[in-house]
Amino acid sequence: MQRFEGKAALITGSASGIGLATTKRLAGEGARILACDANADLLRKEVQALADQGFDVTPWVFDVRDSAACDGAVAQAVARFGKLDILCNIAGVLMFKHFTDLTDEEWARVFAINVNGVFAMCRAAIPHLLATRGNIVNIASVAGMIGVPYNAPYSASKAAVLNLSRALAVEYASRGLRVNAVCPGSVLTPMTSGITPPANAELPVFARLSPLIDHARPDEIAGAVAYLASDEARFVTGSALVIDGGQTAI
Numbered sequence: 001m002q003r004f005e006g007k008a009a010l011i012t013g014s015a016s017g018i019g020l021a022t023t024k025r026l027a028g029e030g031a032r033i034l035a036c037d038a039n040a041d042l043l044r045k046e047v048q049a050l051a052d053q054g055f056d057v058t059p060w061v062f063d064v065r066d067s068a069a070c071d072g073a074v075a076q077a078v079a080r081f082g083k084l085d086i087l088c089n090i091a092g093v094l095m096f097k098h099f100t101d102l103t104d105e106e107w108a109r110v111f112a113i114n115v116n117g118v119f120a121m122c123r124a125a126i127p128h129l130l131a132t133r134g135n136i137v138n139i140a141s142v143a144g145m146i147g148v149p150y151n152a153p154y155s156a157s158k159a160a161v162l163n164l165s166r167a168l169a170v171e172y173a174s175r176g177l178r179v180n181a182v183c184p185g186s187v188l189t190p191m192t193s194g195i196t197p198p199a200n201a202e203l204p205v206f207a208r209l210s211p212l213i214d215h216a217r218p219d220e221i222a223g224a225v226a227y228l229a230s231d232e233a234r235f236v237t238g239s240a241l242v243i244d245g246g247q248t249a250i
C-alpha cells in the first residue's frame with residue numbers, strides 16, 4: 001500500500017521506539033518525512049539507514065521544550081516539502097517516583113516535553129495543516145486514562161495530551177483538520193526497558209495487566225498511527241485509539 005504517496009509528514013521522537021517505527025511505516029508507504037528528535041547521533045544513524053533504502057527522510061535535530069525550535073521544525077518541513085499534511089507528536093519521557101519526592105524541576109520537565117512540546121508543535125503546524133486539510137496524531141497513553149502509581153507527572157501529562165487532542169479536534173473539525181490520539185499500553189521500546197519502580201514501592205506499577213500477558217511491538221503502534229494519519233480515517237477525529245492488549249478493559 002502507498003497511502004502516503006505525495007504526502008509530507010513531520011514526526012517527533014523519530015530516533016527511537018514508536019517514533020522510529022512510525023517514521024519507517026509512513027516512509028515505506030510513500031511519505032516524505034522530516035524526522036525530528038533531540039538525540040542527534042541516534043537520529044542521524046537511523047535516518048541514514050532509511051535514506052540508504054531509498055526513503056525520503058530528512059533528519060532535524062531539535063528539542064520540543066523550545067517553542068521557537070518547534071516553529072523552526074515546522075518551517076523547515078514546509079520549506080522542504082512546500083506543504084505539510086501530517087504531524088505526529090511522538091517524542092516523550094517517562095518517570096517513576098514517589099509523589100512527594102518529586103522536585104519542581106522533575107514535574108516541569110515531564111510537562112515541558114510531553115505537553116508543552118505537543119502544544120508548540122500543534123500551534124506551529126495547524127496553519128499549514130489547514131491549508132492541506134491534513135491531520136495530527138498525538139501519542140498519549142493508557143496512563144492518561146487510568147491511575148498509575150509513582151507515575152503522577154507522566155499520567156497527568158498524558159491526560160493533558162488526550163484532552164488537548166479532543167479540544168483541537170472539535171475546534172478545527174469544520175475546517176477539515178482531523179486530530180486523534182493513540183493510547184498505547186505497554187510497548188517494548190528503550191523507554192520501557194529501563195523502568196524500575198521506586199525504592200520501597202508498595203504497589204505494582206501496573207495493577208491492571210494486559211489479559212494477553214504481553215507487550216505491544218512499536219510497529220503495532222505505528223500501524224495505528226498510519227491508519228489515523230491516512231485518508232482511510234476520513235471520519236475519525238477526536239478519537240482515543242487504545243492499544244493495550246485489553247489492559248483497560250479489565
Ligand SMILES: NC(=O)c1ccc[n+]([C@@H]2O[C@H](COP(=O)([O-])OP(=O)(O)OC[C@H]3O[C@@H](n4cnc5c(N)ncnc54)[C@H](O)[C@@H]3O)[C@@H](O)[C@H]2O)c1
Pocket residue numbers: 012013014015016017018019036037038039062063064065090091092093094113139140141142183184185186187188189190191192
Ligand atoms: N513505550 C511505551 O510503553 C509507551 C506507552 C504509552 C505511550 N508511550 C509514548 O509513546 C511515545 C514514544 O515512546 P517510546 O516508548 O517510543 O520511547 P523512546 O524513549 O524509545 O523514544 C522517545 C523519543 O523521544 C525523544 N525525545 C525525548 N525528549 C525529547 C525532546 N525534549 N525533544 C525532542 N525529542 C525528544 C527521544 O530522544 C526518543 O528518541 C512517548 O510519548 C511515550 O510517552 C509509550
